[in-house]
Amino acid sequence: MAKQKTLYTCTECGGQAPKWQGQCPACGAWNTLVETVAEPASANRFQSLAKNAPVQRLADIEAADVPRFSTGVSEFDRVLGGGLVAGGVVLIGGDPGIGKSTLLLQSLGEIASERRALYVSGEESAAQIALRAQRLSLLDPQSKAGELKLLAEIQLERIQATIEAERPDVAVIDSIQTIYSDALTSAPGSVAQVRECAAQLTRVAKQSGTAIIMVGHVTKEGNLAGPRVLEHIVDTVLYFEGDTHSSFRLVRAFKNRFGAVNELGVFAMTERGLRGVSNPSALFLSQHEQTVPGSCVLVTQEGSRPLLVEIQALVDTAHVPNPRRLAVGLEQNRLALLLAVLHKHAGIACFDQDVFLNAVGGVKITEPAADLAVLLAIQSSLRNKPLPKGLFVFGEVGLAGEIRPSPRGQDRLKEAAKLGFSIAVIPKANAPKQPVEGLRVIAVERIEQAIDQVRELD
Secondary structure (H helix, E strand, O other), X not given: OOOOOEEEEEOOXXXXXXXXXXXXOOOOOEOOEEEEEXXXXXXXXXXXXXXXXXXXXXXXXXXXXXOEEOOOOHHHHHHHOOOEEOOOEEEEEOOOOOOHHHHHHHHHHHHOOOOOEEEEEOOOOHHHHHHHHHHOOOOOOOOOHHHOEEEEOOEHHHHHHHHHHHOOOEEEEEOHHHOEOOOOOOOOOOHHHHHHHHHHHHHHHHHHOOEEEEEEXXXXXXXXXXXXXXXXXXXXXXXXXXXXXXXXXXXXXXXXXXXXXXXXXXXXXXXXXXXXXXOHHHOOOOOOOOOOOOEEEEEEEEOOEEEEEEEEEEEEEOOOOOOOEEEEOOOHHHHHXXXXXXXXXXXXXXXXXXXEEEEHHHOOOXXXXXXXXXXXXXXXXXHOOOOOOOEEEOOEEOOOOEEEOOOOHHHHHHHHHHOOOOEEEEEHHHOOOOOOOOOEEEEEOEHHHHHHHHHHHO
16 A cells, blocks of 8 residues: 655645745744645635625625624624624634633524524534533523534534535534544544635535634644634634633634624623623722732723723842743733833833732733833832822833823723722823813823822822
């Protein structure tokens, strides 16, 4: 028997190389080449994902709004941009045991009361899914989730035939790494299989109008396992965040062709499954009996929702030659940059201090509007004096010490005022033209000015 020919495929770009090498020759990524079996090319594999159409003028095309339907879970709808779209493909990834299957089973249970829904499981038997549904109270007499159709199958061709026969409005594939196609000889979960199965399922979704939700596993680094092309094919990419030991789960949209990117949904894990949290700011604010040093409240913007998060800093004398810098939930490199700005422009030195930074509640903050809150928290911890009660801040700090405006400043102010905060230190460009009731606004232009104003409040 002739030896099977092997190739090395890049998990990032899908490029191929005849032998292994440390760097992908196509995209330049390191340590991404994986050995795969060379597959014979077949004509029917390479088809367009979208329906073929003649050349048209842009002005002649009717720009109709995409109709949506609810998933039955309000926070899930928020992340998706208002609900599911017919023919849309959603990819949802996250750590094992974080609640992906639970959320989708809950959602399909709600959808099944009004629409046709199909749950395809490649990891669990139908009995296991029924047991989970029983735990989630989906099989109660008053519940209509009993209409949900289940299929335990991992062969792509059978799944396609079932979707064509049943014509569901929504289909869940749990998970894409377990599905294999007979057209390929490689094992399920390989780069070729995942790429082929995802493309075929996307094609089915676009042609039949079925909304398909695919579950994807993640690697140790937290990225979706399999080729990066998986994220390019689908319409929406969602990630579960949060610690499995905590009862709270965050679902963030990293890509959405039908809605806002970086939208955040907050869930609480209960005995009856995942429940949406309507006021997530309460999760990320610590309840102190009295004000404590090193704590500053930030109003961050997650998608369309302003969110109040407590930033905590601890500054302590370093007993080693190289002081430690640690940031949890915020960018590590950004912390070093801000400490340099603090020293240069405000005259506050931390070169002999250990600096630890934490965003309460396990939320990850990526926007630069957190800069001012970080510096005020560090300054408060260094002086060992708490910031005034009812104070909140936001604003980006530049290398020259200036405080730049943040987008949607008015929404942030209104959200904080609604939750009972009374003092705001914000960039001058974000100062409201009309006074906000119950809110004292201090508009600042430079970091040293912000620190002086906060000291005067003491």
